[in-house]
Amino acid sequence: MNAEQTREAAGRFIARLKQLEQGQDNAVDGVAELFSGDAQLSNPILERGGRGCSGRDHIAAFWRAYGATFGTIHSEFFEVTVNDHSAGLFWHSSGTGPHGQPIDYDGVTLLEFDQSGHIARFKSYFDRDRVQLKAAPH
Secondary structure: OOHHHHHHHHHHHHHHHHHHHOOOOOHHHHHHOOEEEEEEEEOHHHHHOOOOEEOHHHHHHHHHHHHHHOOEEEEEEEEEEEOOOEEEEEEEEEEEOOOOOEEEEEEEEEEEEOOOOOEEEEEEEEOHHHOOOOOOOO
């Protein structure tokens, strides 16, 4: 991949995440298909539980739980940096939790892509105390 292909792949992820956050049908499948079959996903919530997600099925379960956890959620990506195999996504998310409580937090997501343009590694960084999410079941 080159930097332009990486930027396009990151853009596909952002677009699919927006569909998921809007509650569109089949959005989880749309996000999950962007990941390689043996991809790894991690964030501070999963790490607190001592686990991450590996493989497309577990990653799909994570995104299903993500979509179901919030009352509403909207992520705004204000900076995307890329090189020939990875992207850094800087974002702000706001919305409501499952009981209507306000949620407002910032973070960074690092995406590493394989040669076919699938996400091989997804790692998010944010203050886990600013948001309470249920971790995906395994």
